Amino acid sequence: MNIFAHYRKRLQRCLALLMLLPLVVLANPDPATGKRLKVGVTLHPYYSFVANIVGDRADVVALIPPEANPHNYQPQPDDITRAMNIDVLVVNGIGHDEWAFEILKAAGNRDKLPIIQANASVALIPIGGDQDGAKIVNPHTFVSTTAAIQQVFEIARGLGELDPANASAYRHNALTYAGRIRALRAQFMTRFAGLDLSKFRCATTHAGYDYLMQEFGLFVSAVIEPRHGVAPTARQLATTIDTIKKANVRVLFAEKNFSMGLAKPIEDATGVKVFALSHITGERYSADEFETAMRENLETLADAVEYTQK
Structure with missing residues (x-):
């Protein structure tokens, strides 16, 4: 017993x-259980993409201030602090946010932080209308609808791998968001269907709109400022004006908020009509910024094409 x-x-x-x-x-x-993913982003469009993908299941952290110009950005101390407190970073990775890697290096996590290359599955094209004839990859894939949708799915896939518990929700949200972008494109495809695009000729003040033009079968005849922030020389400007005249260009697209002043002398010298397109960089980060800016861009593009029909 x-x-x-x-x-x-x-x-x-x-x-x-x-x-x-x-x-x-x-x-x-x-510590890993129930942790909300902190997703860093480098550009305004990626903030919109990620915000719509994650919904309320993760936090979106912009790496640089909303009013900053990403073309020639110089990293600041606060950027390093933000970089030290994110779990993953979504990047353009093809020339539009090289400063992000400087920030990560300064933060000491360049080789440790997971990076989602948004353009990993996008068919890239060179900058159009470059006077030097150089074949340089155009990094402005986010100023489009088709390439934007491809990036949304790539980002959702990458986030799902890092956060399997929410992968299904990310995929669902990505499909819903992509559906809205497709609907926006379809609306303007219908509008363009009744227009004669064969004689449309345009020039741009910045090589940021080739992906958008390509979606509608349009091409850029001349780029006045192939490198953003680098003003054309007198010779380049004279060559551009000559190209515009010879190509019978009637429309010049200037970059909203940045290069309207550059467009004025071209307008005076050639008689082209100037239209403003958004580069989707602004003073705020929001979930709806991409859709709002793209709708404005598509409206402007359609108005420009209709102008040339007269």
Whole structure:
């Protein structure tokens, strides 16, 4: 009996420990359990993409201030702090946000932080209308609908791999968001269907709209400012004016908020009509900024094409 009593007491102690185990687990939770992903982004469009993909299941952190010009951005101390507190970074990765890697290096996590290359599955095209004839990859894939949708799915896939618990929700949200972008494109495809695009000729003050033009079968005859922020020389400007005249260009697209001043002398010298397109960089980050800016761009593009029909 003494032996049975001994084992009974041991069994009782074991059962008591098992009953306490859940309390121990609750008192010392696994840090990875239930953690909200902090997704860093480099550009305004990617903020919209990620915000729509993650919904309320993760936090979106913009790496640089909303009013900053990403073309010639110089990293600041606050950027480094933000870079140290994100779990993953979504980047353009093909020339539009090289400063992001400087920030990561300064933050000490360049080789540790997961990077989602938004353009990993996008068919890239060179900058159009470059006077030097150089074949340089155009990084402005986000100023489009088709390439934007491809990036949305690539980002959702990458986030799902990092956050499997929410992967299904990310895929669902990406499909819903892509559906809205497709509907926007379809609306303007219908409008363009009744227009004669064969004689449309345009020039731009910045090589940021080739992907958008390509979607509608339009091409850029001349780019006045192939490198953003680098003003054309007098010779380049004269060459551009000559190209515009010879190509019978009637429309010049200037970059809203940046290069309207550059367009004025071209307008005066050639008689082209100037239209403003958004580069989708602004003073705020929001989930709806991409859709709002793209709708304005498509309206402007359609108005420009209709102008040339007169």
